[in-house]
Amino acid sequence: MKEEFKVISKFIEEKSRVLDVGCGDGILMEYLLKNKVVDVRGLEISKEKVKKCLSKGLAVIEGDAENDLKQFPDLSFDIVILSQTLQAFMSPENVIENLLRVGKKVIVTIPNFGHWKVRLDLLLKGEMPVTKNLPYQWYNTPNLHMCTIQDFYNFCNNKRVNIYKSISLNGEKISNITTSNLKYKNLISELGIFLLEK
Amino acid sequence: MSNLNEMKNIIIEKTLKLDCGKEISNFPLAYETYGNLNEKKDNAILIFHALTGDQYASGINPITKKEGWWNYAVGPGKSFDTDKFFVICANVIGGCMGSYGPGTIDPLTNKPIGTNFPVITINDMVNAQYNLLDYLKIEKLFAVAGGSMGGMQVLQFVSNFPNKAKVALPIACTASHSAQNIAFNELGRQAIMSDSNWKEGLYDEKSTNPDKGLAVARMAAHITYLSKQGLQEKFGRNLQERSDLKFGFDADFQIESYLRYQGSVFVDRFDANSYLYITRAMDYFDLTKQYGGNLSKAFKDTKTKFFIISFTSDWLYPTSENKDIVIALNAIGADVGFVEIKTDKGHDSFLLDVPDFLSTIKNYLNTTYSNINERRI
Numbered sequence: 340m341k342e343e344f345k346v347i348s349k350f351i352e353e354k355s356r357v358l359d360v361g362c363g364d365g366i367l368m369e370y371l372l373k374n375k376v377v378d379v380r381g382l383e384i385s386k387e388k389v390k391k392c393l394s395k396g397l398a399v400i401e402g403d404a405e406n407d408l409k410q411f412p413d414l415s416f417d418i419v420i421l422s423q424t425l426q427a428f429m430s431p432e433n434v435i436e437n438l439l440r441v442g443k444k445v446i447v448t449i450p451n452f453g454h455w456k457v458r459l460d461l462l463l464k465g466e467m468p469v470t471k472n473l474p475y476q477w478y479n480t481p482n483l484h485m486c487t488i489q490d491f492y493n494f495c496n497n498k499r500v501n502i503y504k505s506i507s508l509n510g511e512k513i514s515n516i517t518t519s520n521l522k523y524k525n526l527i528s529e530l531g532i533f534l535l536e537k
Numbered sequence: 538m539s540n541l542n543e544m545k546n547i548i549i550e551k552t553l554k555l556d557c558g559k560e561i562s563n564f565p566l567a568y569e570t571y572g573n574l575n576e577k578k579d580n581a582i583l584i585f586h587a588l589t590g591d592q593y594a595s596g597i598n599p600i601t602k603k604e605g606w607w608n609y610a611v612g613p614g615k616s617f618d619t620d621k622f623f624v625i626c627a628n629v630i631g632g633c634m635g636s637y638g639p640g641t642i643d644p645l646t647n648k649p650i651g652t653n654f655p656v657i658t659i660n661d662m663v664n665a666q667y668n669l670l671d672y673l674k675i676e677k678l679f680a681v682a683g684g685s686m687g688g689m690q691v692l693q694f695v696s697n698f699p700n701k702a703k704v705a706l707p708i709a710c711t712a713s714h715s716a717q718n719i720a721f722n723e724l725g726r727q728a729i730m731s732d733s734n735w736k737e738g739l740y741d742e743k744s745t746n747p748d749k750g751l752a753v754a755r756m757a758a759h760i761t762y763l764s765k766q767g768l769q770e771k772f773g774r775n776l777q778e779r780s781d782l783k784f785g786f787d788a789d790f791q792i793e794s795y796l797r798y799q800g801s802v803f804v805d806r807f808d809a810n811s812y813l814y815i816t817r818a819m820d821y822f823d824l825t826k827q828y829g830g831n832l833s834k835a836f837k838d839t840k841t842k843f844f845i846i847s848f849t850s851d852w853l854y855p856t857s858e859n860k861d862i863v864i865a866l867n868a869i870g871a872d873v874g875f876v877e878i879k880t881d882k883g884h885d886s887f888l889l890d891v892p893d894f895l896s897t898i899k900n901y902l903n904t905t906y907s908n909i910n911e912r913r914i
Contacts, residue, residue, distance in 0.1 A: 356870070378872075380872075380873075386876060386877065386878075386879060389876045390876055390893060390897045392874075393844065393874045393897055393901050394897055394900030394901060394904065395900070395904055396900075396901060396905040396908050397874070398842070398873060398874050399875075400863055400867070400873060401877055402875075410863075410864040410867045410868065411867055412868055415870055
């Protein structure tokens, strides 16, 4: 997902303080450190992945976004990133609220459940969709709360969260999502990338 | 004790004002070093030992002839790679391996100082060791590290001397000694003080020592260093060299025999009064209180990179207490890494062969050292 990182990186100004929530192996953190002058921290739930990050000298703490975001003071980061993790939380609503508290700006990326292949799978086969981006079966998926780009738009509107920018990613194709092309982008995007502000 | 002559030590002439109000000067601090200080003098790591440790972290301890207490972690190619880093370790004041302590002979009486030794704190220990850096002409340390009481010294050191170390590794420790830990320490002290040989601490080392009390103290403490699961797996209800119970109070079970052994070997290498003084120092440790109830203030404006490690089965210095330090550091935006290592070896994990723990430290230190150097160019 190099394109995703490129888009995220463009959203981040030099010398920003960045928190990567659910930073995994720290690949995005490394990408940012390599390509930008940033101060970047990570939060990750998997011990194995935290050890990998620390072995690379990255400032990552083991923790769970639903409980451990609390310890960060209000607006203590310029940017907080949540890459393809929102759907795995018990309460995405609370997590978003906390991200917006901790970060001046928040980048959220979501695998789009509104993509035509997903819709077609359910329509034609009558089975829960299994795709490249969503490779799990219904019974073993960590994704508790899947949503579409449209759903996320609606959510932000309801919560009065300002979508500063929104980008569609379809394969390697990067394009803007606007209110006029939203229905179409919701059909063809594999990934939605949103820059949010409170 | 013929090797005592080979022991490295400095005499600290400068007066050190202790937390108890007393002042000490012209006192010895014994230390050992491993590896070489490079030309840039940027590869020094100061390691702090735990309650019963000493300056001999690596290799063979010349006094006890046993492996150094952190031999798994310190040495060529190990976590603290002595091919690369210059590792320094001093015996804490109050200790009994050459540094100023209750066992030091008072020249006036020609007897050990005993309980006339002042009560010392973690702060005093750290301040005394700072002199060693001046002596070795090290302006900035690459890292400070330690587990348990060693971790407390790490925290105290970085708060006393901000930015003197680029990296801090407090392991399996706490910023504030808990009631449970004070309770266990008190149990150990009572065991020593109720031994009739203790004589208010004025026993003469050459004749009879309160060995029984010290052994019991060690046995009790040793249990707290292990986990229930670890004990169960290692010993279970296995019997000690017998096929059945003997209906007596001899060591029927392997665990009993093991603890008795741990107690008996401990008294050969440790002074009972040192045990009292050092456990007291741990009990008095409350960095949070020192900074008016706000631990974050202890690390104000710090530029040090922190890496905090706890262990899943450590119930003496549990993850929650280690995490409190992480939280205090995050509250001020400090550079902090944290991981809880999965192991059933209890608090002792930091001293043992726990590959995940050892390799993570090794990689962290090596990468961080080269990152810092690259940025400098």
